[in-house]
Amino acid sequence: MPWPLKVGLISVALGFAAAVAMWTYDLGRSFTGYTPPAGTDQVAELQRETEALRAERDRYSATVTAAESQLNMANSAQKQLAAQVKLLEVENARLKEDLAFFEKLMPVSSSSKGVVIRQIRAELVSPTQIQYQLLVMQDGKTERDFAGNLQFVVTLVQGGKNAMIIFPDGKASDVEKFKLGFKHYQRMEGVLTVPDGALVKAIQARVLEKGQIRAQESAKL
Numbered sequence: 086m087p088w089p090l091k092v093g094l095i096s097v098a099l100g101f102a103a104a105v106a107m108w109t110y111d112l113g114r115s116f117t118g119y120t121p122p123a124g125t126d127q128v129a130e131l132q133r134e135t136e137a138l139r140a141e142r143d144r145y146s147a148t149v150t151a152a153e154s155q156l157n158m159a160n161s162a163q164k165q166l167a168a169q170v171k172l173l174e175v176e177n178a179r180l181k182e183d184l185a186f187f188e189k190l191m192p193v194s195s196s197s198k199g200v201v202i203r204q205i206r207a208e209l210v211s212p213t214q215i216q217y218q219l220l221v222m223q224d225g226k227t228e229r230d231f232a233g234n235l236q237f238v239v240t241l242v243q244g245g246k247n248a249m250i251i252f253p254d255g256k257a258s259d260v261e262k263f264k265l266g267f268k269h270y271q272r273m274e275g276v277l278t279v280p281d282g283a284l285v286k287a288i289q290a291r292v293l294e295k296g297q298i299r300a301q302e303s304a305k306l
Contacts, residue, residue: 202302218274233294235263242284
């Protein structure tokens with residue numbers, strides 16, 4: 086056989102053998118799950134993508150944290166506003182009550198002067214407690230502050246006999262609650278406690294200045 090033909094046949098055989106070898110290699114790799122290591126460029130690209138994802142994650146995390154902080158601040162402000170609204174509602178109700186109280190007052194004569202009790206309201210809120218409310222005023226043009234104290238005389242029936250109880254009873258804590266000090270007017274309110282089983286008939290309020298009665302007003306219960 087001529088040698089060129091021999092060389093061609095040998096080349097074909099070697100090529101076929103190489104193809105079979107490559108096919109066998111690929112087949113074995115597919116069975117074993119083996120993947121050749123990535124090149125340097127691929128590794129660098131994956132690292133860049135990882136860093137970009139981390140940066141994006143950190144950015145989103147910072148945004149969420151800021152939003153959460155703002156939400157907490159908004160909730161705190163809302164609670165404070167709700168508390169302020171509640172206080173204003175209570176104050177508004179008190180002012181309405183004061184207005185209704187003043188509207189019930191009798192007109193004051195411009196010629197009258199001195200300290201007066203414009204109105205007294207008293208009611209039994211329990212068998213042993215009297216709730217009172219009154220207004221003490223200085224009528225006419227006044228140039229000095231009034232300083233004195235309030236006194237109550239409660240008329241009742243106790244043990245089948247008429248009796249009177251005077252408030253305050255002389256205790257320092259009680260005396261302090263009944264002090265008066267004003268220039269134009271002062272509103273007083275509170276609760277008086279009477280003995281259990283007593284039948285309350287009436288209550289009298291007195292304004293004292295240096296032990297002298299300056300004004301008095303009575304109310305029946």
